[in-house]
Amino acid sequence: xxxxxxxxxxxxxxxxxxxxxxxxxxxxxxxxxxxxxxxxxxxxxxxxxxxxxxxxxxxxxxxxxxxxxxxxxxxxxxxxxxxxxxxxxxxxxxxxxxxxxxxxxxxxxxxxxxxxxxxxxxxxxxxxxxxxxxxxxxxxxxxxxxxxxxxxxxxxxxxxxxxxxxxxxxxxxxxxxxxxxxxxxxxxxxxxxxxxxxxxxxxxxxxxxxxxxxxxxxxxxxxxxxxxxxxxxxxxxxxxxxxxxxxxxxxxxxxxxxxxxxxxxxxxxxxxxxxxxxxxxxxxxxxxxxxxxxxxxxxxxxxxxxxxxxxxxxxxxxxxxxxxxxxxxxxxxxxxxxxxxxxxxxxxxxxxxxxxxxxxxxxxxxxxxxxxxxxxxxxxxxxxxxxxxxxxxxxxxxxxxxxxxxxxxxxxxxxxxxxxxxxxxxxxxxxxxxxxxxxxxxxxxxxxxxxxxxxxxxxxxxxxxxxxxxxxxxxxxxxxxxxxxxxxx
Ligand SMILES: C[S@@+](CC[C@H](N)C(=O)[O-])C[C@H]1O[C@@H](n2cnc3c(N)ncnc32)[C@H](O)[C@@H]1O
Numbered sequence: 001x002x003x004x005x006x007x008x009x010x011x012x013x014x015x016x017x018x019x020x021x022x023x024x025x026x027x028x029x030x031x032x033x034x035x036x037x038x039x040x041x042x043x044x045x046x047x048x049x050x051x052x053x054x055x056x057x058x059x060x061x062x063x064x065x066x067x068x069x070x071x072x073x074x075x076x077x078x079x080x081x082x083x084x085x086x087x088x089x090x091x092x093x094x095x096x097x098x099x100x101x102x103x104x105x106x107x108x109x110x111x112x113x114x115x116x117x118x119x120x121x122x123x124x125x126x127x128x129x130x131x132x133x134x135x136x137x138x139x140x141x142x143x144x145x146x147x148x149x150x151x152x153x154x155x156x157x158x159x160x161x162x163x164x165x166x167x168x169x170x171x172x173x174x175x176x177x178x179x180x181x182x183x184x185x186x187x188x189x190x191x192x193x194x195x196x197x198x199x200x201x202x203x204x205x206x207x208x209x210x211x212x213x214x215x216x217x218x219x220x221x222x223x224x225x226x227x228x229x230x231x232x233x234x235x236x237x238x239x240x241x242x243x244x245x246x247x248x249x250x251x252x253x254x255x256x257x258x259x260x261x262x263x264x265x266x267x268x269x270x271x272x273x274x275x276x277x278x279x280x281x282x283x284x285x286x287x288x289x290x291x292x293x294x295x296x297x298x299x300x301x302x303x304x305x306x307x308x309x310x311x312x313x314x315x316x317x318x319x320x321x322x323x324x325x326x327x328x329x330x331x332x333x334x335x336x337x338x339x340x341x342x343x344x345x346x347x348x349x350x351x352x353x354x355x356x357x358x359x360x361x362x363x364x365x366x367x368x369x370x371x372x373x374x375x376x377x378x379x380x381x382x383x384x385x386x387x388x389x390x391x392x393x394x395x396x397x398x399x400x401x402x403x404x405x406x407x408x409x410x411x412x413x414x415x416x417x418x419x420x421x422x423x424x425x426x427x428x429x430x431x432x433x434x435x436x437x438x439x440x441x442x443x444x445x446x447x448x449x450x451x452x453x454x455x456x457x458x459x460x461x462x463x464x465x466x467x468x469x470x471x472x473x474x475x476x477x478x479x480x481x482x483x484x485x486x487x488x489x
Contacts, residue, residue: 023285027278028086028227029256030060032343034336034405038434038455039063042334043070045473046401051331052305054395056318056388057366059345061087063334064311068295073304074311075330077321079365081358082226082349084315089223091295091311094216096286102217103279107272110204114272117163117197121153128253129160129268130238136161137265138251142273166196170206174354175362177371179347182259184371193260193351198232201271206355224282226352228274230256233351237263259348305329317364319384322391333392336405336453337385340378340413341368368413378412385416393425398461401470402426405434407453417456421484426458427467430474430482454485 025036039062043053049071055063058076064087067074078084094102107114118125120141127147130138139160140147152160168190176184190199205225210218230236237254253267286292298309301324314321338345344367346353346360353360362374366384369376392402408414420426431454457474459467474480 023288024065024090024282025060025062027282027285028060028223029230030083030086031345031348032336032338033060033062034453035434036062036066038405039334040066040070042401042403042455043067043072043332046334046403046470047072047331052329053332053334054325054330054392055335056322056333056392057335057337058083058087058313059336061090064313065090068293068310071293071310073309075301075304075325076311076313077316077318079315079317079361080345080349080353081315081360082352082356084313085219085356086223087313088297089216089219091297091313092216092219093282093286093292094214094220096283098217099220099279099286100283102213102221103276103283106205106208106221107276109208110201110272113204114201114270117200118270118272120150120156122150124150125270125272126160127270127273130251130265131234131268132265163196165191166199167191168199168203170203170357171355172357172359174350176260176350177347177369177373179344179369179371181370182344182347183261184259184347186373188260190354193233193235193262195234195268198268198271201275202229202232202355205275220282222356224275224278226355227282228271228278229351229355231269231274231277232271234262234266234268235260236267236269238265238267260351301325317361318366318388319364319391322388322395325395327394328397330395331397331400333396333400333402335392335403337388338365338367339406339453340381340408340410341370342408344369344371347371378410378415381413382415386419389416389420390423393420393423393458393460396460399466400460402458402460404456404458405453406456420458423458426460427462427464428484429457429459429467429470430480431456431485432474432477432481433479 025033043066047053050073052073052075053067054075056077058064058078061076061083064074064076068091076087114125120126124141126139127142128140129136136157138149139152140149171190174188174190176186176188178184178186194202202225208221213221233256235256237257239252239254253269295311296309298304298307298312301312303309304312346362346365347369349360365376366381366388367376368378368381396402404417406417421428433452434455435452457470459470471482
């Protein structure tokens with residue numbers, strides 16, 4: 001336990017009330033990403049340099065980057081292919097200068113296509129089309145930082161409204177399931193979610209020759225594309241600004257919220273602008289980081305555990321991957337499993353994965369899904385999570401810590417965590433509530449949707465004294481409980 005770096009005031013500010021998703025944390029809308037300050041606090045206080053941290057539910061991959069920055073070794077698994085590629089980007093990003101140069105070259109090569117898709121008779125490119133019940137209602141252009149509505153010529157109107165239907169030739173057809181909770185239907189096609197213009201541009205961006213750039217740049221370009229897909233889609237709702245009681249004419253551009261809801265009034269945003277904005281966001285985030293240590297990705301687990309490599313990532317089912325880790329080799333398992341039925345990760349990531357050409361392993365996903373056809377029940381979820389937690393304990397060293405971020409509305413969704421209460425190997429130390437950094441990541445917008453998680457702390461084969469040391473360190477966190485949190489029935 002490293003007590004010397006512990007600063008209580010700093011700690012109160014960050015692990016419980018995070019600042020927000022800035023820099024790299026704000027780049028990609030990975031579902032359910034947790035505030036990095038919480039992970040940073042736990043990694044710093046529960047491990048020393050070169051010790052191994054494991055996250056069997058990697059998600060956005062921000063934790064992998066944090067381990068690299070803090071000089072800890074890291075092992076991460078996730079069943080979502082997008083998660084692994086995004087993590088690889090965070091571990092080995094291109095230089096901001098090279099990325100800026102690449103974006104400018106891509107623009108030069110696509111400039112004529114962008115003009116043919118979005119060009120207007122006044123020589124400008126449209127930046128936004130506002131659609132209302134299938135009718136074109138407004139067209140905007142960008143003038144500096146302002147957006148201006150313009151009057152359309154007959155010719156423009158024909159060009160916009162009569163654009164030829166286009167089916168992507170590069171993306172695979174998405175595999176959606178009937179799930180009303182996320183407004184998904186098995187019949188949903190890419191052309192239902194995107195305009196022909198956007199699909200054409202997505203194809204052009206996906207088809208960029210990969211031989212032109214090195215792996216780090218290619219990965220960055222693919223991740224920028226997935227990060228901008230939501231804003232390129234027909235899922236960007238329009239916000240009518242309300243004055244005192246009355247609706248004014250002012251309409252603002254909303255964003256892709258959750259799932260596949262296509263509002264009747266929506267903005268079709270110039271897809272190139274969406275891509276470029278995300279690219280600039282990533283360039284800025286990379287520019288703001290002073291010293292980015294490079295990752296040495298291990299090819300195998302022994303290479304990570306016995307050699308100089310600092311990270312090991314694999315796409316797949318944690319239940320299988322954990323079995324390959326030797327017992328007693330991990331100092332901290334810091335993880336945030338899917339919480340019952342809160343977020344169906346693979347169903348929501350299908351949009352990204354189909355554009356990238358990945359086929360996700362739906363069968364082995366740990367989740368409770370409203371998509372009946374998937375048969376993802378609470379019972380199966382609890383069985384699988386209990387196995388994964390048991391394996392997580394097996395791989396810990398004695399005095400190693402299991403820190404689980406969790407919350408669920410239904411008592412039954414907590415059952416797998418109850419198995420830890422009976423474990424002979426771990427002692428429960430306590431838990432504290434952790435707020436999210438921004439409302440937009442809650443993504444459980446149902447009535448009664450949870451607004452925070454608990455961080456539950458367990459210690460392996462420790463004497464009461466070691467348990468007490470951790471408890472003493474954490475007990476000043478507001479909301480700290482040495483009992484289990486109350487779960488609603
Ligand atoms: C709550 S998210 C993790 C979010 C992460 N803490 C972050 O901050 O970005 C849970 C993750 O578990 C992954 N997952 C679901 N079933 C899995 C399985 N069987 N094996 C590995 N990962 C799985 C999902 O793809 C998702 O990325």
